[in-house]
Amino acid sequence: MPPDAQPDIQTLAIVGVGLIGGSIGLAAKRRGLARRVLGVGRQQRSLDEALAVGAIDEGFLQPKDAVPRANLVVFCTPVDLIVEQVVSLAPVCAAGTLLTDAGSTKAQIVHGIEGRLPHGVAFVGSHPLAGSEKHGPRFADAELFQGRLTLVTPTARTERRAVDRVSDFWRSLGSRVKELSPEDHDRALALTSHLPHLLASALSGVLPPELHELAATGFRDTTRVAAGDPSLWTGIFVQNRAAVLAALDMLLGRLHSFQDAIDRDDRFALDTLLAQAKRNRDALGT
Amino acid sequence: MPPDAQPDIQTLAIVGVGLIGGSIGLAAKRRGLARRVLGVGRQQRSLDEALAVGAIDEGFLQPKDAVPRANLVVFCTPVDLIVEQVVSLAPVCAAGTLLTDAGSTKAQIVHGIEGRLPHGVAFVGSHPLAGSEKHGPRFADAELFQGRLTLVTPTARTERRAVDRVSDFWRSLGSRVKELSPEDHDRALALTSHLPHLLASALSGVLPPELHELAATGFRDTTRVAAGDPSLWTGIFVQNRAAVLAALDMLLGRLHSFQDAIDRDDRFALDTLLAQAKRNRDALGT
Numbered sequence: 001m002p003p004d005a006q007p008d009i010q011t012l013a014i015v016g017v018g019l020i021g022g023s024i025g026l027a028a029k030r031r032g033l034a035r036r037v038l039g040v041g042r043q044q045r046s047l048d049e050a051l052a053v054g055a056i057d058e059g060f061l062q063p064k065d066a067v068p069r070a071n072l073v074v075f076c077t078p079v080d081l082i083v084e085q086v087v088s089l090a091p092v093c094a095a096g097t098l099l100t101d102a103g104s105t106k107a108q109i110v111h112g113i114e115g116r117l118p119h120g121v122a123f124v125g126s127h128p129l130a131g132s133e134k135h136g137p138r139f140a141d142a143e144l145f146q147g148r149l150t151l152v153t154p155t156a157r158t159e160r161r162a163v164d165r166v167s168d169f170w171r172s173l174g175s176r177v178k179e180l181s182p183e184d185h186d187r188a189l190a191l192t193s194h195l196p197h198l199l200a201s202a203l204s205g206v207l208p209p210e211l212h213e214l215a216a217t218g219f220r221d222t223t224r225v226a227a228g229d230p231s232l233w234t235g236i237f238v239q240n241r242a243a244v245l246a247a248l249d250m251l252l253g254r255l256h257s258f259q260d261a262i263d264r265d266d267r268f269a270l271d272t273l274l275a276q277a278k279r280n281r282d283a284l285g286t
Numbered sequence: 287m288p289p290d291a292q293p294d295i296q297t298l299a300i301v302g303v304g305l306i307g308g309s310i311g312l313a314a315k316r317r318g319l320a321r322r323v324l325g326v327g328r329q330q331r332s333l334d335e336a337l338a339v340g341a342i343d344e345g346f347l348q349p350k351d352a353v354p355r356a357n358l359v360v361f362c363t364p365v366d367l368i369v370e371q372v373v374s375l376a377p378v379c380a381a382g383t384l385l386t387d388a389g390s391t392k393a394q395i396v397h398g399i400e401g402r403l404p405h406g407v408a409f410v411g412s413h414p415l416a417g418s419e420k421h422g423p424r425f426a427d428a429e430l431f432q433g434r435l436t437l438v439t440p441t442a443r444t445e446r447r448a449v450d451r452v453s454d455f456w457r458s459l460g461s462r463v464k465e466l467s468p469e470d471h472d473r474a475l476a477l478t479s480h481l482p483h484l485l486a487s488a489l490s491g492v493l494p495p496e497l498h499e500l501a502a503t504g505f506r507d508t509t510r511v512a513a514g515d516p517s518l519w520t521g522i523f524v525q526n527r528a529a530v531l532a533a534l535d536m537l538l539g540r541l542h543s544f545q546d547a548i549d550r551d552d553r554f555a556l557d558t559l560l561a562q563a564k565r566n567r568d569a570l571g572t
Contacts, residue, residue, distance in 0.1 A: 129502040149499065178499075191493065192500045196508040199485055201563035202540040206533075207477065213435065213464075214478045215570055216415040218511045222482040225504045226567040230560035237548050237556055247492075248545055252538070254488040259534055262523050270523055274516035277487035281512040284501055 008172070009034040013070035015063055015085060017041045017050040020102050020131055021076030022140030025055035027173045030142040038066040050137035068092045072169065074126075075101040080235035083112035086123055095120035100166045102128055104189060105239040106153045106182035114157055122162035125153040125182060127189070128175060135229055146174035153182045190243035195251060197233055198244070200226040294458070295320040299356035301349055301371060303327045303336040306388050306417055307362030308426030311341035313459045316428040324352040336423035354378045358455065360412075361387040366521035369398035372409055381406035386452045388414055390475060391525040392439045392468035400443055408448035411439040411468060413475070414461060421515055432460035439468045476529035481537060483519055484530065486512040 012034035014021040025037045039056030040063045041047045047059030060066040067073055067089045075082050082101050090099065099121065103109050110125040117123055128150040132139070150170040154163045167177045180188070204226040207215060237244055254273075261269035298320035300307040311323045325342030326349045327333045333345030346352040353359055353375045361368050368387050376385065385407065389395050396411040403409055414436040418425070436456040440449045453463045466474070490512040493501060523530055540559075547555035 129500065132503065148502070151500075188497050188500050192497055192505050193502065196489060196505045198541075198544050199489055200504075200508050200567075201560050202537055202544055203482060203485055204563040204567045205559060206536050206540050207566050209566075209569075211474050211478055212566075212570060214415065214437070214474050216434070216479065217418065218486075219478050219482045220570060220572070221507050221510045222486050223563075223567050223570075224507045226560075226563040228564070230557050230564055233560050234553050234556040237544075238551055238553060241548055241551065245545065245548055248541065248548075250492050251488060252541065252545075254492050255484075255534065255538065255541075258484050258488055258523075259531065259538075262527055262530055262534075265524055265527065267520050267524060270520040271516050273491060274487050274512075274519050277490040277509075277512040278514070278516055280493050280495075280498075281486075281490045281509050283495075284498060284506060284509075286506070 008168075009072050011036045011038060011070045011072075013038040013040065013066045013073045014056065014076060015040040015067070015073060015089075016076035016078075017046050017056060017059075017137045018076060019135050019137070019139050020128065020144075021074070022050050022053065022055040022137030023130075023142065023144035024074055024076065024102070024173065025050065026053065026140045026142040027145060029054060029057075031172060031174075033169075033172050034072075038070060040066050046137055050140070053137060053140050055137055055140045063089055064092055068094060071097060072165075073097065073099045075099070075103070077101075077103075078232050078235045079103040079105045079109065079239050082109050086113050087116050090117045090121045090123075093118075093121045097121050098162055098165055099123040100126045100169070102126060104193065104236050106151075106185040108239045110153055110155060110182040114155060122159050124158055124162050124166040125185075126166060126170065127151045127153070127185065128170065129193075130175075143174065145170065148175050150175040150177050151185050152177055152179050153185050154179060155182065186240050186243045187246075190240055190247040191250075194236055194240055194244045195247040197225050197228065198237070198248065199251070200224065201233075294454075295358050297322045297324060297356045297358075299324040299326065299352045299359045300342065301326040301353070301359060301361045301375075302363035303332050303342060303345075303423045304362060305421050305423070305425045306414065306430075307360070308336050308339065308341040308423030309416075309428065309430035310360055310362065310388070310459065311336065312339065312426045312428040313431060315340060315343075317458060317460075319455075319458050320358075324356060326352050332423055336426070339423060339426050341423055341426045349375055350378055354380060357383060359383065359385045361385070361389070363387075363389075364518050364521045365389040365391045365395065365525050368395050372399050373402050376403045376407045376409075379404075379407045383407050384448055384451055385409040386412045386455070388412060390479065390522050392437075392471040394525045396439055396441060396468040400441060408445050410444055410448050410452040411471075412452060412456065413437045413439070413471065414456065415479075416461075429460065431456065434461050436461040436463050437471050438463055438465050439471045440465060441468065472526050472529045473532075476526055476533040477536075480522055480526055480530045481533040483511050483514065484523070484534065485537070486510065487519075
């Protein structure tokens with residue numbers, strides 16, 4: 001933002017000041033996007049941490065004390081809480097308030113909210129593809145969204161102006177933005193994010209303690225995301241059940257191809273499977 | 287080594303100057319462990335790269351031109367070539383020459399060599415748990431073994447003095463050393479290294495090109511090792527067939543537990559599976 005421009009947002013409220021919520025607050029404050037950033041948390045300790053790192057200007061234990069003052073509210077809470085929070089808080093919002101979220105699933109959230117908001121209050125689903133296995137506002141990073149992709153998931157019923165405002169918000173945090181339907185989002189993320197988490201957790205789970213010292217870089221990289229918060233991921237798997245099961249089926253099919261090839265000592269089949277995997281991985285970059 | 291001490295090894299030969307072989311050469315030269323380091327490669331380009339980074343003093347396309355001059359020979363070639371190379375080169379070695387390797391499998395190598403060497407030439411199986419998905423001597427790193435673990439795999443028939451000398455060699459490169467039987471090594475590595483590679487490759491292989499842009503940090507971490515050299519890994523899977531299949535069975539069982547829990551919307555079961563995986567992963571550190 002040029003130094004003489006006015007912040008676009010008078011008051012930004014962030015419900016859930018963890019790694020993502022804290023990073024949004026920090027990025028918004030550093031970039032001068034909001035005059036005031038209000039944080040809502042369930043625990044005073046999280047609010048204190050968010051205040052300490054400068055991610056929020058004021059902390060609230062009760063969403064109702066913060067949300068009515070905001071022009072833009074971002075819900076950064078576990079996916080299975082978002083619908084209820086949005087629907088119950090929308091009636092206390094001022095007319096013109098824009099609501100969005102940062103949840104890892106979209107269809108249940110977007111359709112659970114659609115048609116249930118008062119006139120003048122709009123919700124647009126979002127999912128910034130950023131984060132880490134760490135959690136808590138003390139890991140907040142003002143550059144977390146820089147160069148990353150945020151998926152914005154309107155439906156045919158979502159107001160165009162609200163979509164554009166939400167997209168502009170993520171862009172102003174440094175993110176690129178792509179629009180997808182909530183269903184396309186969920187099918188894609190089942191494969192690119194939820195399945196990797198499931199696999200990493202399955203692999204981590206079968207490692208007996210006596211082999212910990214033999215787990216080198218390869219094991220550590222492959223299981224890194226399994227350090228994520230179990231309850232968050234339970235919510236994600238349950239909300240995106242059908243797409244996750246379909247992705248897992250596809251993966252099981254591939255694992256059985258590996259199993260067959262090893263069982264039959266079929267070097268050609270193994271080479272082919274491994275070479276295709278390498279091409280895909282090389283195409284992603286580091 | 288204190289500055290006035292003499293190098294322990296007059297001449298070190300490294301057969302296969304890739305990332306591991308090149309790093310051994312570089313580490314040995316930097317630490318003054320060998321008076322002379324000879325590199326053997328199949329391609330002049332690899333030898334030139336190894337010479338350019340200072341990993342070797344002389345390069346050879348024919349092992350027979352280098353190996354007879356060495357007191358210690360380390361085979362850093364693909365696992366399915368090591369037995370044949372060791373057995374065919376041992377007769378040209380001087381009496382007292384010590385042979386070892388850096389292969390990721392041990393039972394087939396160690397038992398394939400045992401009893402087939404001339405008197406006065408000893409082989410001890412080794413596996414340094416270091417490396418990366420990169421390959422080639424240009425990625426050689428003198429500190430690659432620093433603080434890492436090298437597994438040394440004697441059998442009841444391996445001379446104690448040879449085991450100690452090989453262990454001392456790895457320690458002098460900065461590594462810690464642990465002894466395991468070849469069979470225990472292979473069962474352990476099936477779970478800690480070969481299975482992660484298989485999983486990463488299966489996951490990478492099912493990602494359709496149109497979803498590449500949606501693959502963020504989690505997917506990248508989980509699939510990183512799939513960028514490894516397919517032909518090396520085909521050899522590893524084939525050589526460690528039984529243990530890899532057993533590890534894969536265990537993993538498939540765990541994946542089916544996840545599948546059942548998601549299918550039944552069983553949050554408690556999911557939470558339990560994810561929490562156990564997180565405890566294991568947290569115990570490993572970063």
